[in-house]
Amino acid sequence: MTADATSPRPTLRLDPAALHEITESGAGPRLLDVRTPGEFRTAHIPGSYNVSLDTLREHRAELLRHLDEDVVLICRSGGRASQAEQALAEAGLPNLRVLEGGVLAWEAAGGPLNHGPARWDLERQVRLxxxxxxxxxxxxxxxxxxxxxxxxxxxxxxxxxxxxxxxxMGMLLSKLPYNRGPRTDLQSVISALGAHS
Structure with missing residues (x-):
């Protein structure tokens, strides 16, 4: 784990190999994927819960009651996960970890992914x-x-x-129906988090 020099507090980073080892042991942390529901539906790490960054920011106090310190935040490449870490830390949940390099690094390291219908990444849409x-x-x-x-x-x-x-621009594009996909059902996520305890 390394510290992110750009944030005011050090962000604990977890590389894909370390996360894979932890999840394989069966006693792994809770994985929160903060990408849009559309991105999550396209590809996600098995066992992860989708709570988009906007939803997480809006309902962080409610989510906080169902999380412990053993949480790894995931996004495409690490940026949104770092923002989610900051939002949850401000709400009172310290020592969160961020998957370094996000889903891209996980896939490059050979980590398993559940795949759904293909769609363009948000970053590619911004470039277009x-x-x-x-x-x-x-x-x-x-x-x-x-x-x-x-x-x-x-x-x-x-x-x-x-x-x-x-x-x-990415935040605006993430609001389009194409990127939203099915809306995150917060109550379902909270129930699943409670069952994980």
Whole structure:
């Protein structure tokens, strides 16, 4: 486990090999996947519970009553899981762990995944939309002077996203029906967490 130098408190990181070893022993931690329900449905680590980052932030006090300190947070690559760790820590649950590299690293390390219908990752969708806006505004600027500034604004937004490890465009795209998939039933997740105890 390593500490994340970008957060104010050290984030405990767990690499895929260590998590695989822990889960294989049968006494593994609770795995909370904070990606959108659509992403979770596409591929997820067996035994993980889906509580999207927005849902987790909104209901963290309620979730906190059903969690102990043996929780590993998972997302696509680690960014949203770190945000979830911060939200839960602020609510009073310390010493959470984040799967380093997320589902991408887990899959690359040969960890098992449950697969559902294929769909584009949120990051790929952001690249398509941002690239499309820049391309179209650049072409349109040949006819209407000043439209190239739209592409400049998108570039500035992507720069801020990289520096803050957040993405406003990704958050907006995650609200689309394509990405939401079936809504997370919080009561079902809480019941399952209670059964895990």
């Amino acid at each position: 939309v941002a690239g499309g806006i820049v391309l179209l505004s650049g072409l349109a600027a040949l006819l209407v002077p000043g439209l190239h500034l739209i592409g400049t604004a998108v570039g500035a937004g992507l720069t801020v996203a990289a520096l803050t490890n957040t993405c406003a």
